[in-house]
Amino acid sequence: MVDPAAVAPSPGPGGPPVPDEPTGPPRWRLAAAIALPILAVVVLLVLASVVRSAPDPGADAPLALLPVESPDSGSASCLSVVQALPDTLAGLPRRTLKDPPESAEAWGQPPVVFRCGLPDPAELTCSAALQQVNGVAWLPLSSGGQTTFLAVDRSVRIALTLTEQSGSGSLQEISDIVAATLPARDICRDGVLVPTEG
Numbered sequence: 001m002v003d004p005a006a007v008a009p010s011p012g013p014g015g016p017p018v019p020d021e022p023t024g025p026p027r028w029r030l031a032a033a034i035a036l037p038i039l040a041v042v043v044l045l046v047l048a049s050v051v052r053s054a055p056d057p058g059a060d061a062p063l064a065l066l067p068v069e070s071p072d073s074g075s076a077s078c079l080s081v082v083q084a085l086p087d088t089l090a091g092l093p094r095r096t097l098k099d100p101p102e103s104a105e106a107w108g109q110p111p112v113v114f115r116c117g118l119p120d121p122a123e124l125t126c127s128a129a130l131q132q133v134n135g136v137a138w139l140p141l142s143s144g145g146q147t148t149f150l151a152v153d154r155s156v157r158i159a160l161t162l163t164e165q166s167g168s169g170s171l172q173e174i175s176d177i178v179a180a181t182l183p184a185r186d187i188c189r190d191g192v193l194v195p196t197e198g
Helices: 027-053 076-083 169-181
Strands: 104-107 112-118 131-133 136-143 146-151 157-163
Touching (some): 146 169
Antiparallel strands (some): 112 157, 136 146
């Protein structure tokens, strides 16, 4: 006859317990507790990436531009610059315009807007602070999170409106086109603005 005490000896007082089952949570629970937060972070990152890269539905819709006074928009100078404008500006595709004003174009979303033939704004004086970009003098006019740059050293006034996200590539490319299409001229003579020749 087999003595049960010989098969499963009981620990003596103060001795280590003989484990019948593992103590603590099961291993699958521990693995799940570690994996679930990591999986949640990965899912959030993927969703954020998809939302960020999804095309803006407004980018394909015809863009309606607000009416702006443009007395020289039909001039030969404006038409020559408009004909030289690219289909893609600084990586931004040209937008279709709804009821397009003469000598106006736009690219991208938020849109970069080009206009030609504008009148002189009150901010344009012979002492106004100008920015030179690729051989063209621009008057920057900032308002409401966007800046309109007005080319002031050509026979017509040309405006390019950019948002804070647009970067400077569009302004540089338009400057190159303006410089290649229209000759530079004096902004002022004898302390007086030279009128446009539209």
